[in-house]
Amino acid sequence: MEAYLRSWMTDALAQHQYDSAIYVGDKLLAITNSDEDAFTLARAHFDAGHYSRALACLSRADLLYRSAAAKYLAAHCQVKQNRHEDALALLGDKNPTHLAAATGSARRKLQHLHTNGAQTATHSGGPGGKGKSASRGASGNGAGRARADRSEERDLDRRAELQYEAGMCYLRGQCYARQNAFDRAKECYKDAVRINVQCFEAFDQLMKNSLMSPGEEWDFVDSLDFESVRLDSSAVDGGRQSAHEAADFTRNLYLTRLSKYARPDEFRTAIETLSTHYRLANNPDILLSKANLLATTAQHEPALALTTAILDQDPSNFACLPLHLALLYELNHPTALFALAHNLADSHPAEPATWLAVGTYYLLTARIPEARSYFSKASLMDPHFGPAWIGFAHTFAAEGESDQAIAAYSTAARLFQGTHLPQLFLGMQELALDNLAIAREYLTTAYQLCDRDPLLINEIGVCCYKETDYDSAIRHFALALSIAADNDAPASQTVDTRLNLAHALRRAERLPEALEQYDEAIRLGARTCSVFTSKGLVLLELEQPFEATVTLHEGLAISPQDPLASELLAKALALMEGVGVLAGAEEAAVDEELRGKLRGIRKRGVGRRRRGRGSEDVGGDGMELDGASRS
Structure with a gap:
């Protein structure tokens, strides 16, 4: 009956039918009175938003101080109800910083156990094993595998406990942040990620709320042990390459969340790797990282x-x-x-x-x-x-x-x-x-x-x-x-x-x-009166009054009543009095050309007057407006 009820409850939770799961879980707990079933029922209450009932379920089973998972869930219930003081009283105010290095060693030990187990199996089944020695090898290897399995189980339990400890550091940070103790919140979030590098919620709080400077962000990520990422048994059996790839992938994901002002080349490399090798070019988070980089460089x-x-x-x-x-x-x-x-x-x-x-x-x-x-x-x-x-x-x-x-x-x-x-x-x-x-x-x-x-x-x-x-x-x-x-x-x-x-x-x-x-x-578009006025002032100081006059006229065309531009224009015009626009031989040549044109105009005017006197018998109606007679 217990197996039937657990299966029923699991199916209900998978379909988000929380009332069904709670109903069945309550009957299951009454039958078994086990810690595991009490915790599962509390989780169903939490998923349904019944935080008080979830907390009461954990308290009745006396799980709060006997299970890291139960303690985490109870504190989470209190945070959800904005009871931050109560949550801190349960969690304590100290982070288990000594656990920060434990995750990496646990993963490496687990990987070592899997690798040795695979090598032992290959050796026992390979060629050269014969007679009694082969039998002894098989027996010894079987015992070794059993010990390895027990050690692996302990390490997996240890890893799960570390993950819950990291989660409690995250909740501790949430409580401090609600109390405006941002320095303490920052340290809690950092410890959570150090203990479990896959605790993205804590990392996200650090980045989203800009709790670290750009340099601190990069130093923090460089200090993380990404080789401690958790892989299942099948991935570990594949060798160290898959674990290393997962570590690099996680690190690149985190790099895309860092400040764009520091080490932009590494940031671009991470974006390129995720976009090309893992087909994440159109992923919203990757696109947002690219947009942040473009906005940082004013490419709006x-x-x-x-x-x-x-x-x-x-x-x-x-x-x-x-x-x-x-x-x-x-x-x-x-x-x-x-x-x-x-x-x-x-x-x-x-x-x-x-x-x-x-x-x-x-x-x-x-x-x-x-x-x-x-x-x-x-x-x-x-x-x-x-x-x-x-x-x-x-x-x-x-x-x-x-x-x-x-x-x-x-x-x-x-x-x-x-x-x-x-x-x-x-x-x-x-x-x-x-x-x-x-x-x-x-x-x-x-x-x-x-x-x-x-x-x-x-x-x-x-x-x-x-x-x-x-x-x-x-x-x-x-x-x-x-x-x-x-x-x-x-x-x-x-x-x-x-x-x-x-x-x-x-x-x-x-x-x-x-x-x-x-x-x-000005070439880039700053065509305002003040800019032309400033340029005109420089030209005046460079003793170029004609160029200053032209520039100031451009400014006054934009703002005709500007007093400073008008004053500077008056000074420029005063400096130009008696000063030719052209210098030396060019100005003399222009003057001579103008005098020659003036003499030609005068001669043509005399000729017209003479022709006019020779035709005085023609009446006024025979004259065009310009003084020439009709043909």
Whole structure:
């Protein structure tokens, strides 16, 4: 009867018929009163969302402190009910860090046992085994295999226990994160992955919440023992090659989640390997990694094409939405933003990303109060949703409300301790307020987190410019342009940095270089009155008043009332008084040519007057308008 009930319960769970599974499991537990059946029933309650009943089932069976699996499930039930203090009381506040190296040794021991077993079987059955010695070999090998099987079983139990310990580290991190103890949460997540490198939930929390700097992320992945990945017996029997391939595959998957600012070549290699060798080129996660890399290098159009392809495959891919929304905002696509936000509001009103999309649309259309309201709603639904906090801060920055913007950016910086963006935005706000010392502190902190972001290096250059350290500003602007070129960023994305470089060169009195940068910026599309005015000022300082006049006229054609351009044009015209446009022999030749043409005109005029006097008998009606008589 027990076997029949277990089979019934297993079938019900496989078909997600949880009420049936719970009904049958309750009868099975009453008959057997076994720990295994009590745990299975508790799992059925958990899958059905009956967290209190699952916890009560485990407590009645007294499993909480006798089984790592039961302890993990009980803590998970408490986390699901937001009882984080109770979960921590059950889990304890210490991670079993001594287990971090145990997984690799267990896997290697297991692989050694399988390999030796295969070799022993080959030796006993091979040629040369005869008579009594062959019989003794068979008997000895049988005993050896039995010992190996028992050892393998113990190692498998040990591995399962390690996996549950890793899971409990992950739950401990969840509890600390809900209490805003992000440093402790980060260590818990890291220990979970160290104990079980396949604990992707913990790794995902580290990456998704940017709990580590780009350099820390790569150092952490380099420290992981990917050779400890778990393989079943058939894979291990195939030899070390399959285990090594699984380790490389897992490592490449993890590399695609790391920061794109550090070691981009390794990142691209991992993407290429997964795309070609394992046919994952169109996998949404791989496409999202490619889109993140393109967005990092300011290649927004191709990045948007990839995020659009992801959402075409899976419209509910919420991991992709923050990047997709940022790209639509950057490329000024209000219609697409409106349609997406409208669809999400209809289909997923309980998701914070839905209201992030609505807020982004209102921010793009300059309806700041509405945008702030929806960003606030998203942050209230998930207080740890960083993009909502950044959008909320952007609404204050757009209205010049620096104090509120700084407060919101500070919250984002606390939530996203491993990303440089909140620190960068804080530095930009302080620069706008001319608080240069505080701005430099924020920008330096951001630079320590990421030293390859052209926008950040540009802002450091702006800070140096405001401090009148023009040589340092020039170096930073040139470095930003160099990094953007290395990243294959479109030249149009570097116009502002190029203009900043031109201004710094002008202030440093490196006028020919400044003029070259102004010309390049104008060629790239920076055709504003202020740019032409700055170029005209450089030309005046280079004593080229005629070229300055032409340039300033172009600026005034764009903004006729600009006072600075008008003043500089007046100075340029004053400098040109009495000065010929052409120099030397060319100007004399032009003057002589003009005088010759003037004499010819006068002679033709005299001839016409003479002909007019000879035909005075013809009346006025016989004259054309130009004075010539009709034929």
